[in-house]
Structures are given as C-alpha cells and as structure tokens.
Amino acid sequence: MNILTEDFLLEVYYILTYVTFREFRARHHPSLVQVDAVVYLVDSYDKERFAESKKELDALLSDESLTTVPFLILGNKIDIPYAASEEELRYHLGLTNFTTGKGNVNLSDSNVRPMEVFMCSIVKKMGYGDGFKWLSQYIK
Ligand SMILES: Nc1nc2c(ncn2[C@@H]2O[C@H](COP(=O)(O)OP(=O)(O)OP(=O)(O)O)[C@@H](O)[C@H]2O)c(=O)[nH]1
Numbered sequence: 053m054n055i056l057t058e059d060f061l062l063e064v065y066y067i068l069t070y071v072t073f074r075e076f077r078a079r080h081h082p083s084l085v086q087v088d089a090v091v092y093l094v095d096s097y098d099k100e101r102f103a104e105s106k107k108e109l110d111a112l113l114s115d116e117s118l119t120t121v122p123f124l125i126l127g128n129k130i131d132i133p134y135a136a137s138e139e140e141l142r143y144h145l146g147l148t149n150f151t152t153g154k155g156n157v158n159l160s161d162s163n164v165r166p167m168e169v170f171m172c173s174i175v176k177k178m179g180y181g182d183g184f185k186w187l188s189q190y191i192k
Pocket residue numbers: 095128129130131132172173174175176
C-alpha cells in the first residue's frame with residue numbers, strides 16, 4: 053500500500069484537526085473510524101513535555117480499539133542541538149525494551165503490536181521516510 057498519497061495525507065490532516073483521538077472518535081460513527089496505523093509525533097527538543105507526551109501515548113496504547121494497530125513513534129526536531137537522543141526519548145516515553153524492531157520483522161504469527169521509534173527532522177526532511185517504510189510492511 054502506498055501510504056503517501058494525497059488522499060491519505062488529507063485524511064491525516066483532517067484527523068490532526070482534533071485535539072485527541074478520543075475526541076475524534078467521539079464525533080464519528082465507529083463504522084467510519086477505521087484506523088490502519090498510529091503515527092505519534094513527539095517533539096524531542098521539548099523535554100519538559102515528555103511526561104505529558106507519555107500520558108497521551110499510554111492512553112492510545114491502552115485504547116481498546118487500537119490493540120492490534122501498528123504504532124510508529126517519530127521523535128522530531130533532531131536537527132536542534134540538545135534534542136533528546138533516541139535512547140533518551142525511549143526512556144522518557146517508557147518504550148525501552150517494548151519496541152518490536154526495525155527492519156523486516158514478521159509479527160503476523162504473534163499477538164504483538166508492531167511498534168518502533170524513529171528519530172527525524174521534518175524541517176530537514178530526514179528520518180521519517182525510514183519510519184514510514186517500516187510502517188508500511190504492517191499495513192494491509
Ligand atoms: N528545528 C525544527 N523545527 C521544526 C521541526 N518540525 C517542526 N518544526 C517547527 O516547530 C514549530 C511548531 O512547533 P510544534 O512543537 O510542532 O507545535 P507547537 O506550536 O509547539 O504546539 P504543540 O503541539 O503544543 O507543541 C514550527 O515553527 C515548525 O517549523 C523540525 O524538524 N526541526
């Protein structure tokens with residue numbers, strides 16, 4: 053599946069106009085809310101808000117409707133000096149040892165939800181491509 057089509061990006065933009073996934077879902081009929089993946093973007097420079105970010109991520113990870121949905125966690129803004137490292141971000145989001153591995157990892161025979169962290173800089177157009185490539189193997 054090519055996930056970087058214009059339609060796909062429009063849908064992403066539409067969902068992003070809601071403050072939380074809960075709010076988005078509350079306003080739409082369940083049959084219209086089919087989630088193929090979650091892309092969770094974290095500002096890796098805004099260390100003061102890691103706790104808040106962990107709380108939101110945990111809420112999504114424990115959402116009953118998302119238990120089998122792959123999660124791509126993007127640590128953005130790595131072009132800024134002093135942005136958190138991947139290891140630091142994993143630690144603060146409680147993801148150390150909980151991700152399923154980069155590259156091609158076949159999880160179809162397990163109940164494990166695909167989840168991985170990729171660091172990126174949207175401004176410098178780097179890093180997220182690897183993340184989306186990783187994600188696309190888990191989207192039917
Ligand atoms: N240096 C750098 N800046 C970025 C990057 N991606 C987005 N920005 C900038 O970040 C600013 C937006 O900040 P965000 O943290 O995304 O959003 P915010 O307005 O702080 O709101 P919150 O979602 O509450 O944090 C814009 O000026 C973007 O240009 C990046 O990869 N590197």
